[in-house]
Amino acid sequence: xxxxxxxxxxxxxxxxQVKQALISYENIAYFKSFGRLYVKLNGHPYEPVAxxxxxxxxxxxxxxxxxxxxxxEKIRAAALAIMQALPEQPATFKVSAKRAWKKxxxxxxxxxHLVGGHVLRAxxxxxxxxxxxxxxxxxxxxxxxxxxxxxxxxxxxxxxFASNGKAMLLLSGGIDSPVAGWLALRKGLEIEAVHFHxxxxxxxxxxxxxxxxxxxxxxxxxxxxxxxxxxxTEIQTTLVGAKSDNLIITLMRRAMxxxxxxxxxxxxxxxxxxxxxxxxxxxxxxxxxxxIGRATELPQxxxxxxxxxxxxxxxxxxxxxxxxxxxxxxDCCTLFLPKSPTTNPNLRIAEKIEALIPNYKQxxxxxxxxxxxxxxxxxxxxxxxxxxxxxxx
Amino acid sequence: xxxxxxCASTPPYEEVVKTMMEVMKSQYxxxxxxxxxxxxxxxxxxxxRALLAERLQTTNGKWIFTSxxxxxxxxxxxxxxxxxxxxxxxxxxTQIEHASVYDTFAQLEQEGFxxxxxxxxxxxxxxxxxxxxxxxxQTILVSVMHINNEIGSxxxxxxxxxxxxxxxxxxxxxxxxxxxxxxxxCIEEWGIDLLSGSAHKLRGPKGVGFLYVRESITxxxxxxxxxxxxxNRAGTQNVPGIVASAKALRMSLxxxxxxxxxxxxxxxxxxxIISGIPELRLNGADPSAAHIIHFSYPGMKPEVIIHxxxxxxxxxxxxxxxxxxxxxxxxxxxxxxxxxxxxxxGVRVSFGDEHEERDIDALGAALRHVVEQLKPLxxxxx
Numbered sequence: 001x002x003x004x005x006x007x008x009x010x011x012x013x014x015x016x017q018v019k020q021a022l023i024s025y026e027n028i029a030y031f032k033s034f035g036r037l038y039v040k041l042n043g044h045p046y047e048p049v050a051x052x053x054x055x056x057x058x059x060x061x062x063x064x065x066x067x068x069x070x071x072x073e074k075i076r077a078a079a080l081a082i083m084q085a086l087p088e089q090p091a092t093f094k095v096s097a098k099r100a101w102k103k104x105x106x107x108x109x110x111x112x113h114l115v116g117g118h119v120l121r122a123x124x125x126x127x128x129x130x131x132x133x134x135x136x137x138x139x140x141x142x143x144x145x146x147x148x149x150x151x152x153x154x155x156x157x158x159x160x161f162a163s164n165g166k167a168m169l170l171l172s173g174g175i176d177s178p179v180a181g182w183l184a185l186r187k188g189l190e191i192e193a194v195h196f197h198x199x200x201x202x203x204x205x206x207x208x209x210x211x212x213x214x215x216x217x218x219x220x221x222x223x224x225x226x227x228x229x230x231x232x233t234e235i236q237t238t239l240v241g242a243k244s245d246n247l248i249i250t251l252m253r254r255a256m257x258x259x260x261x262x263x264x265x266x267x268x269x270x271x272x273x274x275x276x277x278x279x280x281x282x283x284x285x286x287x288x289x290x291x292i293g294r295a296t297e298l299p300q301x302x303x304x305x306x307x308x309x310x311x312x313x314x315x316x317x318x319x320x321x322x323x324x325x326x327x328x329x330x331d332c333c334t335l336f337l338p339k340s341p342t343t344n345p346n347l348r349i350a351e352k353i354e355a356l357i358p359n360y361k362q363x364x365x366x367x368x369x370x371x372x373x374x375x376x377x378x379x380x381x382x383x384x385x386x387x388x389x390x391x392x393x
Numbered sequence: 394x395x396x397x398x399x400c401a402s403t404p405p406y407e408e409v410v411k412t413m414m415e416v417m418k419s420q421y422x423x424x425x426x427x428x429x430x431x432x433x434x435x436x437x438x439x440x441x442r443a444l445l446a447e448r449l450q451t452t453n454g455k456w457i458f459t460s461x462x463x464x465x466x467x468x469x470x471x472x473x474x475x476x477x478x479x480x481x482x483x484x485x486x487t488q489i490e491h492a493s494v495y496d497t498f499a500q501l502e503q504e505g506f507x508x509x510x511x512x513x514x515x516x517x518x519x520x521x522x523x524x525x526x527x528x529x530x531q532t533i534l535v536s537v538m539h540i541n542n543e544i545g546s547x548x549x550x551x552x553x554x555x556x557x558x559x560x561x562x563x564x565x566x567x568x569x570x571x572x573x574x575x576x577x578x579c580i581e582e583w584g585i586d587l588l589s590g591s592a593h594k595l596r597g598p599k600g601v602g603f604l605y606v607r608e609s610i611t612x613x614x615x616x617x618x619x620x621x622x623x624x625n626r627a628g629t630q631n632v633p634g635i636v637a638s639a640k641a642l643r644m645s646l647x648x649x650x651x652x653x654x655x656x657x658x659x660x661x662x663x664x665x666i667i668s669g670i671p672e673l674r675l676n677g678a679d680p681s682a683a684h685i686i687h688f689s690y691p692g693m694k695p696e697v698i699i700h701x702x703x704x705x706x707x708x709x710x711x712x713x714x715x716x717x718x719x720x721x722x723x724x725x726x727x728x729x730x731x732x733x734x735x736x737x738x739g740v741r742v743s744f745g746d747e748h749e750e751r752d753i754d755a756l757g758a759a760l761r762h763v764v765e766q767l768k769p770l771x772x773x774x775x
Contacts, residue, residue, distance in 0.1 A: 204432060384443060387436035388420070392412045392636050393444055393643065 011035075013160040014058045021052050021222045033140075034100075038065070038147070050153060055220055057186045058163075059155030070104055070146045075111075076118040078148040079137055083119050083126075090134035092127050093119070097139040104141050115139055159188025161221045166190040167271035167301060168264045170256065171210055171227075173331040176275030176304055178213045178321040179312050183303035184273045185221050192267055193217070193225055193376075194260050196232040198332040206329040208383045214376040216321050224377035228263055231370045232256075232332050235363050242353050245338040249283045250345040251353065252333075254295035255364060261296045262368045271299040277312065278305050282341035291345045395752055398710045400542050400571060400685055400743035403596045409641045413598055417633035424630050425621060434632050441639035448646050449573075451580050451605060457622045458635050459602040462570040462591030463493035464615070468626065469566045469587040469604055470497045472612030473534045474506055480562060481531035487511045487519050488728035491542050494568055495724070498536075507531075513728050516678035517546030525556060532563045539572035543712050543725045543741055544677030545685030547576065554584030564610065570594055574645030575652065575682055580605060590642075592634070596746075597641030601634040652746060656683035659744065659753050666757035672764050672771075674735060676726060686742045689726070690764070691734040692771055698740050698763060705759035710741045 011032060018037060022028055028049075029040035041049060046064055053062055066078040083093065097111035106114060115137070120126055140147040169181045171193040184191055195210045207229065218225040232255075239251045260272050276284045283292060293300055304312055316322035354360055396404065405413075416437065422430035424438055438458070445456045459465045474484060486498050488510045498508045509527045511519045519537065528535075535557060537548050550567055557565050566587040569578060574595040580588055587610070592601040606612060612625050619627035645652075660683050667673050667688050676687040690698060695711040702709050712723045726736035742756065 203427075204429065384436050384439040387433065387440040388416070388636065391408075392416060392437075393440065393640055 007035075010058065010160055010163055011037075013163055017056060017058065017160050017222050018053065021056055022049060025049065033142070040067075053155070054153055055156055056222065057156050057158040057188065057220065058160035060157060061151050061155050062153050063149040063151050065147045065149040067145045067147050070101060070141055070143070072106065072114060075139060075141075075146050075148065076115055078146075079115045079139065080119050080122050082137065082148055082150065083123060083135070086135065089123075090126070092129035092133045093135040093137055094128055094130050094133040095119070095137045095139060097141065099141045101141050101143040103143070111139060111141070156186060156220075158186035161185065161188065161223055162190035164188035165271075166192065166267070166269040167273050168228075168260050168267075168269045169193045169273040170260065170275070171195050171213060172275070172333050173206055173210045173213065173325065173329070174275070174333070175316050175322065175325040176277060176280075176312055178217060178275075178325060179315045179319065180273055180275035180303050181217045182220060182315070182319050182321075184301065185217065187303075189271075189273070189301075190221075190223075191217070191225065191273060192228060192263075192269060194228045194230060194256075194263060196230045196256055196259075196332050198233045198236050198335055199231070201233065201236070201330075201335050202332055203329055205327070206331050209324060209327050209329055210331075211374065211376060211380075212324050212382055213321055215378065215380050215382065216319070216324070218376050218380075219378040220319070222378065224375045224380075226267070227374045227376050229372040229374065230259055230263075230367050232367060235367060236332060236336065238357060238363060240336050242357060244349075244353055246340055246342040247345055247350060247353065248336060248338055249333075249341045250288060250291055250350055253283055253292040254350065254354070257292065257296040257300075258364050259367050259371075261298055262364070263371065264298060266368075271301050272296060273301045273303070275304055276302045277307055277309070280309065282343045285343045287344040288342070291347045291350055294347065395707045395755060396747075397742045397744055397756065398708050399745040400594070400741060401710055402593050402599065403745055404747065405593075405598060405637075406596045406641055406644055408644065409597055409637045412640050413633045413637035416636045420632055420636075424632055425619070437632055437636050438630055441635045444639040444643060445603060445605075448643055449578065449580060449605070453581065454605055454607040454610075455623055457604045457606060457625045458630060458638075459604055459622075459626055460600055460631075461602040462491075462568070462589055462594070463602070465570075465589035465591070465602040465604040466491070466493040466566075466568055467497050468612060468615050469589055469606075470494065470534065470536055471501065471615060472625070473564055473566070473587070473610075474501050474504075475613035476611050477533045477564075478506070481529075481533045483507050483509070483529055483531040484534045484536070485509045485511065485524065485527050485532055485563075486536045487513060487538070487548075489513050489517060489541050489543075489546075489725045490536070490538050491568060491570070494536055494538065511537075513546070515729050515731075517541055517544045517676075517681070517725075517729055519548060521549060521552050521556060524553060528560055528563060530562065532560065534564050534566060536566040536568065538568040538570075539578070540569075540575065540682045540685070541677070541725065542571050542685075543723060543739070544687040544729070545571075545682040545743075546677050547572075547680040547682060550585070551579075551583045558584050571682065571685075573642070574649060575684060577649065586610060592638035592641055595641055595645040597638040598634045600631055601638040603638070648746070653683055655746075656744065656748075659748060659750065660684070660686060662750065662753050663742065663756065666753070666760065670761060670764055672768065673760075674731075676729065676731065676735075676739060684743050684745065688740055688742075689731070689735040689738040690740070690767070691732065691738050693738050693767060695738050695740050697767065701763045701766065702759055705755075705762070707756055707759050710743070712739055712741065 025044050027042050031038050068074040068078045095112045095116040097108045099108045135150050137150050167189050169191040171177045193214050214225050214227045235255050420434045422434045424434040442456045484506050502508050564586040567585050568589050570591045573590045586607045588605040590603045593599040616627040673688045722736035723739050
């Protein structure tokens with residue numbers, strides 16, 4: 001739970017985010033109360049709304065709530081209806097009433113008994129367990145209405161979008177980087193994605209794939225994501241020409257960080273998120289990351305660093321990026337791979353090679369200048385959705 | 394001309410013809426080619442596929458384009474049988490399936506599968522209890538058509554799907570060639586694993602079929618020689634046909650409810666007319682499709698009726714177009730338990746969006762006239 005002054009700010013953001021996510025539903029009503037946000041459906045079906053909210057960051061849990069007038073018999077009936085509609089009958093329960101409206105004739109303690117007793121009479125096989133109930137039925141008595149519910153669906157957790165600043169995400173098109181992006185978003189980071197392409201060594205489809213991944217990420221944030229498409233062909237072919245095959249990945253990654261740093265500066269971002277995972281490939285050993293990481297002074301956030309591949313894949317499947325990630329279109333990171341990339345590069349040698357490349361700085365600047373920006377929104381249409389003429393379909 | 398043979402094929406929508414022509418002219422590249430023209434054509438196929446998934450509300454499976462309903466049925470049934478023969482060698486279908494299903498099962502019998510052909514009632518419907526009795530732990534496939542193509546009976550697909558949820562080994566195929574665009578179908582909710590459709594039955598072009606295959610099902614392909622359609626169907630895709638088919642599907646689903654509302658009274662009217670001609674017998678009974686009516690003139694060769702109706706400018710049909718060239722009595726009608734005479738004398742009328750009440754009147758008048766003419770010859774013509 002967030003405390004102090006931050007809390008108000010977070011709650012406000014949360015409300016905006018929920019409103020944005022449910023914008024297509026007309027006349028849904030919202031109100032906040034004690035760290036809870038109430039969404040009044042006004043006739044809209046519960047399932048699709050719950051499905052959408054489940055993926056929003058900053059929500060700890062969500063519950064379907066029955067609202068009823070603050071009258072004892074109506075509250076009892078609502079409580080019983082909820083208990084009888086449970087998908088699986090629990091063995092134990094308890095009632096936790098909270099009388100926020102002090103003019104209600106029964107206090108919280110009395111209400112626990114009055115509602116609990118009513119449920120027990122109708123469902124005699126149930127038992128009350130105060131310390132560890134299977135179902136905790138909550139009765140929230142307010143002046144305008146009483147809300148009866150129990151906690152069910154765990155939310156995505158984390159912080160509301162953009163509540164912790166902005167970073168650049170290196171988005172390759174592989175399995176890892178979208179997961180890293182999702183974890184960054186969950187922690188309340190706003191992200192801008194950076195993708196390096198080496199056309200004609202990489203294809204149009206590789207670009208479509210990255211757009212699709214960015215679109216998926218923007219679904220979770222509920223906000224459009226800026227995608228930077230960096231032309232990397234010149235730099236990559238120049239580095240290949242430097243004839244130090246086993247260092248090529250190191251040199252490429254250093255160039256990427258430098259370009260990203262410049263893009264970060266132009267866009268007000270304060271860190272770089274990558275999908276690196278310790279030991280996964282030659283460039284992700286600690287000695288490699290040391291040499292590569294020194295190319296930038298920005299903090300590098302690596303949410304997957306200590307995760308195993310199968311954990312990353314499971315997350316990728318859960319967030320719905322895996323199927324796209326495994327499409328077989330090559331990205332620039334897998335081009336010109338040497339037979340034996342070094343796992344222990346030498347910083348001084350790397351720096352020396354870079355110093356010997358004529359126009360190294362200009363090449364980086366040209367790449368930054370040549371970067372194309374796209375705004376990818378959750379509802380952005382993909383290349384497939386816009387294929388051909390609309391009148392054909 | 395009054396065209397009353399919509400079960401055999403339908404007049405394409407204007408817009409579908411236009412799409413077909415424009416795509417054929419401008420998108421001629423091979424969708425498997427790597428260059429931009431090729432990938433553009435490929436995206437058109439993917440957009441068509443996405444349209445099918447969206448309009449038929451499937452989220453967890455794939456749509457495969459084929460050459461038509463017959464191929465979709467063959468691919469589904471043989472694809473499952475040959476892929477999963479190791480799990481069991483028992484298959485279930487009905488006695489009234491279209492030939493592309495029925496004959497496929499007959500072929501599989503020759504390959505060593507055991508096939509149960511479920512009987513139907515006089516109204517043309519299977520009984521769910523009989524299906525339940527037929528199921529064994531060796532059953533790997535149940536294939537039941539949605540709307541029968543000769544008599545229009547509607548099978549209880551939803552209940553079958555519910556029953557089969559208790560038999561996870563048995564996959565459920567539905568031949569929906571006659572029902573897409575005519576009846577609502579909830580593929581995933583009803584537990585359908587495979588579903589066949591055909592574009593030219595819903596005012597699209599000939600030469601395009603589709604097949605829904607639930608996620609995680611693998612089909613043994615009919616063709617070899619390419620990895621098109623997720624490896625399920627080798628061969629260059631029919632790009633203009635596929636795009637035009639997607640459009641036809643969208644248009645016919647858009648007007649589904651309106652179609653039912655328009656056709657039901659037309660069918661009622663025609664039933665009244667036929668019931669008023671004592672020589673004719675209606676075949677099948679509700680629940681049945683709004684666009685199909687089937688009747689017999691027992692003792693009369695149906696070809697004669699077809700040709701005489703033709704003289705009135707009316708196109709009707711004997712049995713299924715796919716088996717109308719042989720002159721045996723209809724297998725479907727025999728399965729209903731009607732007499733040999735009645736089964737040999739069947740005529741099918743199937744109508745579509747262009748028909749109005751006065752067309753039904755014209756058909757009624759022509760029928761009365763034909764029967765008047767034929768009555769004196771009844772005995773001599775058989």
